[in-house]
Amino acid sequence: MWGDWHQLWEIMSTPDNVPIVAMLFLVPFYLWYWHRQAVATDGLITQLEADPALAKTHHRKVFPWKQGWDREVHTWPYLMRVEFLAAIIITVILMIWAITLNAPLEEPANPNLTMNPAKAPWYFLGLQEMLVYFDPWIAGVIMPTIIIVGLMVIPYIDENPLGNGYYTYKQRKFAIWTYLIGYVFLWMVMIAIGTIIRGPGWGWFWPTQTWDHNRLVFEVNRDLHTLFGIHNRLIAGIFGGVVVLLYFVVAGYCVHLICTANSFTRKIYKRMSLFQIVTMNLLLVLMISLPVKIALRLLLRIKYVWVTPWFNV
Amino acid sequence: MPEENGGNGGKKTGLLDKIQGDAKALKQVVQDKAKADLQTYKEPEKTQVFRSIFRVSHDDTPRSRALSVLTNVFFHLHPAKVNRDAVRYSFTWGMGGITFYLFIVLTFTGVMLMFYYHPTKVQAYRDILYLHHDVPFGQLLRNMHRWAAHMMIMTVWLHTLRVFLSGSYKKPREFNWCVGVILMVLTLLLSFTGYLLPDDQLGFWAVTVGTNMARATPLLGHEGPGGPQLGMTPFNDVRFALLGGSIVDANALLRAYIWHCIAIPLIASIFMGVHFWRVRKDGGISGPAPVMLESEIKEEKGPRPVIMKPSGIR
Known part of the structure; x- marks a missing residue:
């Protein structure tokens, strides 16, 4: 059933979904806001690179500057008034939000009546969506751990000294692409899918497609080894292990190629220690494994790549 | 001994007159004090209570501006001065x-x-x-x-x-x-x-x-x-x-x-x-910092020195 705009409106206007709907606008807005400033700064950088004499005398910011101006201003009042204003604006927004929309309250908790779909809070729906593609021990435990550790490792593997404290795209293309792919596509978009697309039975319902609680999906999910006609469990286990190992090698090599694609990235690569390179390579390979697994599942209907008696990948 | 009567030139005064005189004097004192107090209420920052709480005068001098941040427990998270472009949204x-x-x-x-x-x-x-x-x-x-x-x-x-x-x-x-x-x-x-x-x-x-x-x-x-x-x-x-x-x-x-x-x-x-x-x-917050050019990247040799500058000093 298509064209069900009413249901789409109900999903989008559910009070608890307001934040992710807001993020659908806020993230693009702030990315545009960043990009606008990055373009301006990159213009200045190009100008200064072309004119070494100017680079020596220029104040090196895109903001106006004249000889004799103070480089610093008093916190009181110039910063405090901005903070005060921000607090007032946030309070007003919060009050309006709290007056117009009520916090949801469902029926009393009932273990015998399963909610369908049973959804986590909106900010964890990316992880819940990951459950489709990976077993819980990966999606629920390993992946969150890798995300947290990976984020914390960023400053220690990013050996690019440029772009410290100003917006630029030109000087940090690799870092920015990596982060934005993770932030926008592997986190925000996954949350949006979990919020807007997923319906009863965690089925895929396009926007305006009516949620059908009786829909049966005959998904023929196969394990990779059956595609190759392997049915012996021992051989399948070894085969899966080899495939996963092969993925790490091939993906790792691809990451290496991207990291050494031009003279600037090669320069940065040279500054990194072996430990830094291996850590970065491993984290990126693990990060790419998510879209790879999504593609395997959605396009080729493959459930597991590696089946063993103890765990499945 | 006429002097015993309090220097009124020997004129005897009654208790009533004495009280009236005192009252008049007291009224004058109260009026003066009230006037003085009203004057301070117009400038509450000069009262002892105010000065005991806010130790810094609130005028438009660089020193007072800096101190109003540094001497306030809630504001002192801030440095006295910030990068002029850092206050930009x-x-x-x-x-x-x-x-x-x-x-x-x-x-x-x-x-x-x-x-x-x-x-x-x-x-x-x-x-x-x-x-x-x-x-x-x-x-x-x-x-x-x-x-x-x-x-x-x-x-x-x-x-x-x-x-x-x-x-x-x-x-x-x-x-x-x-x-x-x-x-x-x-x-x-x-x-x-x-x-x-x-x-x-x-x-x-x-x-x-x-x-x-x-x-x-x-x-x-x-x-x-x-x-x-x-x-x-x-x-x-x-x-x-x-x-x-x-x-x-x-x-x-x-x-x-x-x-x-x-x-x-x-x-x-x-x-x-x-x-x-x-x-x-x-x-302090990282920027907006002056841009650094690719040609200015220094080759690094050995561990970097640990820099701990007290904030506010650049």
């Missing part, structure tokens, strides 16, 4: 400060809610109904708490985005970025533990789905790789520790309540203290 997006402000709002509304809430299976849900229908502004209070929590997650994520895009995690701020990541995780956990507290279907199933993942923890969960081999069952694994039982029930409610209202806010406060302190010790 376009650089900071204001997200870190707003996140902290929302934490304060949440603490305030949260404490108010605690006055009306019992973390027990019998009463929790009824307390929410009570808040909605009987407590003056109870519904508004709960709404504000919930939406501020959602908003805090949004601002925390946007803050992360800003810090990454401005390269602010780079030297010397690497460690503060890590503290920030922990704070972000704590924000999510704060929100998640609060989700169960209304004890309704929404919270119950969200927490059931969430904690079911803990079953699959490698080695520590009874359905995770290596778990059964290590003797994990539903009654001794990590999920049992989180819920205080094998299902989401009374113990889970109490545990969520303690984590939500006491433990995580305390831990988060400590990390926040470190986070803000390190912002200052790492030289």
Whole structure:
């Protein structure tokens, strides 16, 4: 059933979904806001690179500057008034939000009546969506751990000294692409899918497609080894292990190629220690494994790549 | 002895006249003092009470401006002076400060809610109904708490985005970025533990789905790789520790309540203290900094020197 705009409106206007709907606008807005400033700064950088004499005398910011101006201003009042204003604006927004929309309250908790779909809070729906593609021990435990550790490792593997404290795209293309792919596509978009697309039975319902609680999906999910006609469990286990190992090698090599694609990235690569390179390579390979697994599942209907008696990948 | 009568030239005065004279003098004194007091009330900053609280005069001199920040316990998180371009909204997006402000709002509304809430299976849900229908502004209070929590997650994520895009995690701020990541995780956990507290279907199933993942923890969960081999069952694994039982029930409610209202806010406060302190010790906020050119990259040899500049000195 298509064209069900009413249901789409109900999903989008559910009070608890307001934040992710807001993020659908806020993230693009702030990315545009960043990009606008990055373009301006990159213009200045190009100008200064072309004119070494100017680079020596220029104040090196895109903001106006004249000889004799103070480089610093008093916190009181110039910063405090901005903070005060921000607090007032946030309070007003919060009050309006709290007056117009009520916090949801469902029926009393009932273990015998399963909610369908049973959804986590909106900010964890990316992880819940990951459950489709990976077993819980990966999606629920390993992946969150890798995300947290990976984020914390960023400053220690990013050996690019440029772009410290100003917006630029030109000087940090690799870092920015990596982060934005993770932030926008592997986190925000996954949350949006979990919020807007997923319906009863965690089925895929396009926007305006009516949620059908009786829909049966005959998904023929196969394990990779059956595609190759392997049915012996021992051989399948070894085969899966080899495939996963092969993925790490091939993906790792691809990451290496991207990291050494031009003279600037090669320069940065040279500054990194072996430990830094291996850590970065491993984290990126693990990060790419998510879209790879999504593609395997959605396009080729493959459930597991590696089946063993103890765990499945 | 006429002098004994008080120097009135020997003229005897009555008690009444004496009192009248005193009263007149007193009236004059009171009027003068009142006039003087009124004068000080017009300038309250000159009173002793005011000066005992705010030790700095509030005039438009650089010294007073600096001291008004440095001598105030709530303002002294700030340096006396900041980078002239750092007050622009376009650089900071204001997200870190707003996140902290929302934490304060949440603490305030949260404490108010605690006055009306019992973390027990019998009463929790009824307390929410009570808040909605009987407590003056109870519904508004709960709404504000919930939406501020959602908003805090949004601002925390946007803050992360800003810090990454401005390269602010780079030297010397690497460690503060890590503290920030922990704070972000704590924000999510704060929100998640609060989700169960209304004890309704929404919270119950969200927490059931969430904690079911803990079953699959490698080695520590009874359905995770290596778990059964290590003797994990539903009654001794990590999920049992989180819920205080094998299902989401009374113990889970109490545990969520303690984590939500006491433990995580305390831990988060400590990390926040470190986070803000390190912002200052790492030289204030990172920019907007002068751009650096590719030709200016220095070859690095050996470990970098540790730079600890007192904030405010550049």
